[in-house]
Amino acid sequence: MEFAQKFELYACLQCGKCTGGCPVAMRTPLNVRMLMREALIYGVDVLLGRPEIWDCTTCKTCTLRCPRKLEPSEVLIAIRAKLVESGRIPKNVIDALEATYVHGNPWGRARQKRTEWAKGLGVKEVAAGERVELLGFVCCAVAYDPRLQPIAQTFAKVMAISGVDFGIIGIEESCCGNEIRRMGEEGLFEELKDSNKALIEGSGAKEVVALSPHCFNALKNEYRLEGVRAIHYTEILEGLISQGRLPLKGPLAKRVVYHDPCFLGKQNGVYEAPRRVLEAIIGTAPLEFSRSRETSLCCEGGGGRMWVEGTGTGVRNSEIRVKEALEMGAEVVATACPFCLLTLEDALKTTGLEGKLEVKDILELLGEALGVEVDR
Amino acid sequence: MKVVVCLKRVPDVAEVDLQLDPSGRRIRTEGLPYVINDWDNYALEEAIRIKERTGGQVIALTVGKEPDEEVLRRALALGADDAIRIWDPLLEEADPFLIAVVLSQAIKGLAFDLVLTGVQASDDGYAQVGPMMAEMLGIPHVTLVTHLGFEGKKALVRRELEGGLEEEVEVELPALLTIQSGINEPRYVSVLGIKRVAKKEIKVLDLEALGISPSEIRPKIKVEKLFVPPSGEGAEILKGSPEEVSDKVLEILEKGGVI
Numbered sequence: 001m002e003f004a005q006k007f008e009l010y011a012c013l014q015c016g017k018c019t020g021g022c023p024v025a026m027r028t029p030l031n032v033r034m035l036m037r038e039a040l041i042y043g044v045d046v047l048l049g050r051p052e053i054w055d056c057t058t059c060k061t062c063t064l065r066c067p068r069k070l071e072p073s074e075v076l077i078a079i080r081a082k083l084v085e086s087g088r089i090p091k092n093v094i095d096a097l098e099a100t101y102v103h104g105n106p107w108g109r110a111r112q113k114r115t116e117w118a119k120g121l122g123v124k125e126v127a128a129g130e131r132v133e134l135l136g137f138v139c140c141a142v143a144y145d146p147r148l149q150p151i152a153q154t155f156a157k158v159m160a161i162s163g164v165d166f167g168i169i170g171i172e173e174s175c176c177g178n179e180i181r182r183m184g185e186e187g188l189f190e191e192l193k194d195s196n197k198a199l200i201e202g203s204g205a206k207e208v209v210a211l212s213p214h215c216f217n218a219l220k221n222e223y224r225l226e227g228v229r230a231i232h233y234t235e236i237l238e239g240l241i242s243q244g245r246l247p248l249k250g251p252l253a254k255r256v257v258y259h260d261p262c263f264l265g266k267q268n269g270v271y272e273a274p275r276r277v278l279e280a281i282i283g284t285a286p287l288e289f290s291r292s293r294e295t296s297l298c299c300e301g302g303g304g305r306m307w308v309e310g311t312g313t314g315v316r317n318s319e320i321r322v323k324e325a326l327e328m329g330a331e332v333v334a335t336a337c338p339f340c341l342l343t344l345e346d347a348l349k350t351t352g353l354e355g356k357l358e359v360k361d362i363l364e365l366l367g368e369a370l371g372v373e374v375d376r
Numbered sequence: 377m378k379v380v381v382c383l384k385r386v387p388d389v390a391e392v393d394l395q396l397d398p399s400g401r402r403i404r405t406e407g408l409p410y411v412i413n414d415w416d417n418y419a420l421e422e423a424i425r426i427k428e429r430t431g432g433q434v435i436a437l438t439v440g441k442e443p444d445e446e447v448l449r450r451a452l453a454l455g456a457d458d459a460i461r462i463w464d465p466l467l468e469e470a471d472p473f474l475i476a477v478v479l480s481q482a483i484k485g486l487a488f489d490l491v492l493t494g495v496q497a498s499d500d501g502y503a504q505v506g507p508m509m510a511e512m513l514g515i516p517h518v519t520l521v522t523h524l525g526f527e528g529k530k531a532l533v534r535r536e537l538e539g540g541l542e543e544e545v546e547v548e549l550p551a552l553l554t555i556q557s558g559i560n561e562p563r564y565v566s567v568l569g570i571k572r573v574a575k576k577e578i579k580v581l582d583l584e585a586l587g588i589s590p591s592e593i594r595p596k597i598k599v600e601k602l603f604v605p606p607s608g609e610g611a612e613i614l615k616g617s618p619e620e621v622s623d624k625v626l627e628i629l630e631k632g633g634v635i
Contacts, residue, residue: 084564084566085566085568085569086563087454087563087564087565087566087569088563088564089563089564091561093564094562094563094564097564098411098564101567102388102409102410102411103388103409108388108390108391109391110391110392111409112392112407113391185566185567186568187566187567187568187569187571188566188567190567191567
């Protein structure tokens with residue numbers, strides 16, 4: 001089908017709500033409204049040489065706000081897909097895609113080391129033939145990055161404390177492919193999906209819980225899982241807290257502001273669960289950014305931007321975010337996404353706010369509140 | 377121009393703890409991830425670029441078993457016209473000399489203008505196959521090629537020397553060039569691109585098909601033993617928190633008069 005027809009470019013009103021809501025439009029040449037128009041008038045091929053194609057974080061704000069229900073973010077991904085097929089893509093993207101093809105993760109880490117974070121925790125592995133009720137989807141960033149491994153370790157310990165029959169896939173788990181598809185590698189995404197889907201559906205688990213909203217999004221909306229429900233970890237925790245199954249020792253005395261990850265909030269409507277969990281941990285409702293929930297400011301970590309710097313100059317969104325947090329008197333920025341965690345923590349360093357403000361995953365705060373110790 | 381490119385599939389061992397097989401003469405290869413040899417990837421990209429610039433044909437070759445066809449599929453996906461895999465059980469312990477014998481025998485009949493291959497392979501690192509093939513084919517060769525152009529029946533080639541120097545040479549075609557990494561930026565080959573050529577024929581040649589008699593299969597090199605080098609002395613591994621370790625490093629540097 002012709003590109004313009006496939007994405008209904010004829011229906012675009014050029015109202016500009018897409019670019020108006022775009023979190024990177026202020027600091028990069030990316031103008032998604034203009035791309036829609038140019039693709040219609042001149043054909044998509046004229047857009048292939050534009051470096052700003054790699055600036056998009058695929059936060060999906062443009063698509064969610066389009067009054068004609070068009071999908072500008074999918075247009076962008078389709079442009080990337082054309083670039084991927086031509087082979088002319090940034091070196092960092094090539095490295096991430098090839099590493100995922102060969103090793104099952106975009107950092108080229110050894111598959112054999114995928115479960116090293118779980119050493120000594122006695123976590124069941126379904127690929128080894130064990131049966132579990134709740135299957136954890138750990139995925140690459142959390143499995144390999146030493147900064148993020150405590151998230152998985154804490155989750156496994158919390159599941160043990162609450163008596164949930166929990167396990168993981170094992171080293172056979174591959175990257176969920178959420179970012180891979182958004183970098184335009186549709187074929188590789190399909191392979192990763194087929195491989196993970198078979199493992200998840202074959203596990204006998206009723207629910208699969210993702211530790212990252214990016215995996216959650218892929219599992220929930222793109223895997224078409226049969227007989228298994230995909231959930232984000234904050235949803236499990238919310239349920240356990242309401243059932244009184246988490247022995248919280250009393251409120252953690254910290255002023256915490258919550259940052260909505262795009263793939264959890266905007267894209268999948270999970271706004272309440274993380275807030276309920278935080279409320280249980282700190283004993284009061286978390287502080288709110290001026291831009292939160294549907295209007296949350298993207299941290300710029302999605303859509304492949306973990307591998308591509310982007311053409312933007314000036315202040316990063318994550319820097320805006322941590323500065324605002326400090327101004328409102330927060331001591332901790334809490335989030336529920338490993339990419340948000342990394343980008344916001346980087347912003348602490350680049351703005352010199354280290355020591356004045358902390359960035360934590362909700363699971364790390366929960367670990368503190370429960371007195372769960374993990375290796376760092 | 378008709379370009380022949382020789383490719384090898386190698387294990388990617390950057391993160392793997394290598395183990396020896398029971399013979400003590402080889403690496404255990406079970407479960408290792410495989411990739412195209414990095415230098416060969418540049419040679420392949422260069423071959424495809426020559427075809428895109430000047431027309432003609434690209435023929436890709438490898439020596440190996442069926443899984444090694446992965447590198448040939450990659451070549452076909454990029455636009456190579458033909459692919460040939462050479463294998464025979466007698467090649468199980470082939471050394472660079474034997475690899476050069478079988479490759480050059482397969483290339484002889486191809487009426488080629490240019491043979492490209494990587495400078496060396498990342499697994500055993502001999503860097504011998506290219507120059508030996510050139511001798512067997514009776515053509516000139518240039519190693520460590522970092523730039524390539526053409527003028528009539530000549531190739532204008534730059535090659536890398538020590539100390540950041542480069543040498544410019546002219547070579548009559550047909551010739552063989554071993555390609556240094558960095559000569560170009562190899563493009564990405566998508567999964568769909570590889571799937572599209574999944575059914576394209578790959579010719580498989582054994583020794584008989586090549587007209588090589590088993591008595592000619594005499595390697596010049598036989599690996600006697602592989603071993604992990606014994607750890608030497610003088611290395612000190614610092615333990616502790618990042619702060620403690622950095623304090624110790626500072627102390628050592630100060631004591632040594634470095635800072």
